[in-house]
Amino acid sequence: MVKRVSLWNAGCPVARSLDAIGDWWSLLIIRDAFDGKRRFGEFQNGLGISKGVLSTRLRDLTKRGIFETVPASDGTAYREYILTEKGRGLFPVIVALRQWGEDHPFTDGEARSSLVDREERAPVARLEVRAADGRSLHWSDTQVIGS
Template sequence: MRKTDLSGVSCPIARSLSDIGDWWSLLIVRDALSGMTRFSEFQRSLGCAKNILSARLAKLVERDVLTLAPASDGSAYNEYRLTDKGKALRVPLVALRQWGEEHLFDADEERLSLVDKRDGLPVARLELHAQDGRALGSDDVETRTSAP
């Protein structure tokens, strides 16, 4: 089944999903944000077929989410490194993580936690804020068309 190209639509969510939206790609970015750089590391973490992983990595390089570079240890291998565009996916992935923690786990169920490296405390919940700093709930926002 062919995917519809959403790269020209006016919705930023649709464009984002068109660029990096399949779940393998988001899991690759999650692992890259955790420090993984090599094909074998991604494959071991994800457990996906080599052809699927290879295609997703190639797409992420093509879309400038990852860059392919010689290994930093001087070996013959290559490494996949996050670009600034890829690093910027941390916030949406944290939002997705927090949504999953809230809605997809039982209270007593074990899970991976995101913590501040300095003090080991859980990262605060993300929330929307108005230009003046006040917190915004889901009923406080709407989608509007805006001119460039």
């Protein structure tokens, strides 16, 4: 088995982000948390993930400050995983992945889920990258500076 290399000390924000949330299980756990799942069993049943992998991912996401554990909302002895402010900051990332997924890996007419505004039940507007002055930016309108 190949040993995972940490990107935590990389000078690139994308690399550091991937170190924290870059495997598919972590992103799917975070997606499910946005969809209202809070308990270990809910994540496991919904994802079909092994208990060991789920436990490792939840422990790491909690250590990195993306989740916190709280007493179960129903008063039982269980603990629940809730997204912290840092974790909730990943919402645009999940939406961007979802919107890319709506456009590319499905064939025409193939069934898929969609994200809608809870109040209006209308599709969520497409995410856009904008300049500080509000202009819409294309990838070729940007550059990385610094390390």
